[in-house]
Amino acid sequence: METGRHRPHGLGSAGLGLHVLLCSSLLLNAVFFTRHFLRASPTTTTPRLGDDGLSWALQAAREAEAVAAADCSGHGSVFLDGVAGEDGKPGCECNSCFSGPDCSVRTRNCTADADSGNPLFLEPYWMRHAAASAVVFSGWHRMSYTTTDGRFHSVELDRHIRRLHRAVGNAVVDDKYLVYGSGSAQLINALVYALSPEGNAASPPASVVATVPYYPVYKSQTVMFDGREYRWAGSTATWANNGSRNSTKDFIEFVTSPNNPDSALRKPVLAGSSAIVDRAYYWPHLTHIPAPADEDVMLFTTSKLSGHAGSRFGWALVRDENVAKRAIFYTEQSIMGASRDTQLRILKILKVILANLHSKEDIFAFGYDVMRSRWRRLNAVVSRSSRISLQKIQPQYCTYFKRTKEPSPAYAWVKCEWEEDVDCYETLLAAGIISRSGTLNEAGARYTRVSLLKTQDDFDVLLERITDFVDAEKHSRAPAGSSSI
């Protein structure tokens, strides 16, 4: 203002215009300059404001972006807590079958590892939603034992879990209590504890059972904890034909629906038993959703919902108050509740999922596309084989997508059909494929589980090995009955 009102000496009108422009320009520079350099300094304990208005969070944001910007050729990632190399910095962690400092070297004739249910097929989704899904933890975030429910459960996370179930239509939540665990894995034993007779020497221990083929951890965990109030009692088949209805009342039956390994929707087999229905895979990217699940005790996990297996977060929906209280008591006694760090991170993840439902960025649409494509490609190859076969899954109407959905299962449940292939795991291993033997599910060695959930690199290598295996059939042995043709 001062500049405009006092006419400068010794300059014509062109000079005046220039002068005003120059002053404005210099002033603007000064503003930008100030904002640019008065940013947070990583070494001071009282950071100043930066260009983006950032102070203490700036250094961490830069570190995270610098790490994420590393070039791993699309076949690996760098993580903030990666093992530091000689330069003190973490390097690329390469996907299976890739190596080298930037993961650009493809391993020749690499064995396909299709063992674990590692849900990395969703990693690209989170890279696409980088800005919305990032979270900054301050050093003082939730240091306390207690959080917003006065105990160990985040109230906002509880609300968002319920919102998600309502929006997806995969579970009835209104009449259920929520129990958090360090993964749904922890809740397996928490619920066995909660459903077993309370410390009472007069009651016989509950019998923990499941139907073949079942998820092996139900057995291995129950055997490991080996509490006096329960005992692993094997397959439901032993008991279902027992005839005596009364004998079922002390059973705790694990039901996985859709089932791991074969993706079938299942119901409890033993009438009158306490059922723990594991709904880990009951999301629209991995199965059709016929109706909201409404069992008394249901298990869910972020591993198969959002792909966050490493976070170790799962939850149970429990109808009965006393069962819920006992399960919560278990998680409090054993770990004093699921990590509050993880609860914050998962809250952010659920917010992103909710904000994008039924949009073109819907995580279920994304995941379904990936998994359907993998299933189609695998079937196209295996359909040429007489040596191995896959489980049959029909297209079904899905209430979430409001249309018929093609199969998009998490696993291929492979059967070896040739008589001499008595150990299907070994048969595939000889073909360069690591699977998970059906003996672990009590389904016998004729079956083996092949994971389809992993990275695209993993799937691509798997498909190569399977293709080679099927192509080699005609040289291996003609199947029985066709040898004379």
Add this chain to the structure above:
Amino acid sequence: METGRHRPHGLGSAGLGLHVLLCSSLLLNAVFFTRHFLRASPTTTTPRLGDDGLSWALQAAREAEAVAAADCSGHGSVFLDGVAGEDGKPGCECNSCFSGPDCSVRTRNCTADADSGNPLFLEPYWMRHAAASAVVFSGWHRMSYTTTDGRFHSVELDRHIRRLHRAVGNAVVDDKYLVYGSGSAQLINALVYALSPEGNAASPPASVVATVPYYPVYKSQTVMFDGREYRWAGSTATWANNGSRNSTKDFIEFVTSPNNPDSALRKPVLAGSSAIVDRAYYWPHLTHIPAPADEDVMLFTTSKLSGHAGSRFGWALVRDENVAKRAIFYTEQSIMGASRDTQLRILKILKVILANLHSKEDIFAFGYDVMRSRWRRLNAVVSRSSRISLQKIQPQYCTYFKRTKEPSPAYAWVKCEWEEDVDCYETLLAAGIISRSGTLNEAGARYTRVSLLKTQDDFDVLLERITDFVDAEKHSRAPAGSSSI
């Protein structure tokens, strides 16, 4: 360069100088302008670079800083996952005895809650080290089940835990295996499992014991899990005088050193037993360090080291390979390893602690100052009382500070001295102080534990209530033997 070499037309030398200056200035404007406005947009999926070179992490950094900037009058905090109010935003969570939207209203005659061992005395330290201790989680951070050791343990975190023990001199780590747990709480049962006879019907169950006064969770957790391979067998006093040395070989003895509740350094009592030595409080802000601890099985936790109780992270140092393997198997079967989110966060916290050791920003010097001051002030008041007394702690030489250290215990172990005060917990409660009854430690109702670890607000209110209580003694009753004076 162009501008300087080609002389512009129609301007004198003053005008030329202005012109050059203007052009430079406008160019600089353009540079700043571009950098300022081409920053990450929260709504785009392909964020652009911002002023600070930030893209996808910017939105999260802003959210975290906006939340942290809220005014809670120094008597509360806002957290990212706080319960959303009507405006959709989380509000202040006030310290005990404060309320109102900005925590500015002090509750009159507020009851002092000195129950839990919530280590919030360290919260101000992390606020002072905001920039260094913040961590940004990308949406795709460590989605995998496996991390840098090929299983569930971060290799960098392992290295930093060992570095810290070596630098502090509080534990010998070189011949030990590391086992992570979801808090040291989880490792209590993991180690009971690991030290119990392996599933062998021929072996009698191990007897799990501790010396009075002991941390109650050893008992409550052992009773809850109730595995067939072990059994809670009460106080060591029952067995120490047994006479038979051979009978001790099946004991698993919990030893807390410094002890919770009374801060005494302790050793196992039963010769030949398997001892689990809980070293949660063996850090220089809470005790003197006479020498590095070197027991076969030791427990540590971030709760009492850095104050991060809500993160749920603890570790065991284990000498025997088979015991370590069994404990790791337990954590893998039960929760598939401690949250990888928490492992990253704790890595950052340990880096900050390590970088500041023996500097003026040393966390142990900070914590020691706070806790010593609290103990001094409490003692000054209680020394005027004949009704209650505190445990006696002598100043001792500390190898970490390289000087004699005054007492700075986590808890006051209060004894009610008057005959009629048979329940010390009730006596303090009547005086407006919530403590934790010594009956829980099997020490009897004459004793009660008062926590000194909480926020400064908590301590200040506690000291007020204790002062009122001691001041009121002369009106309550003259102590026995002095009634005639």
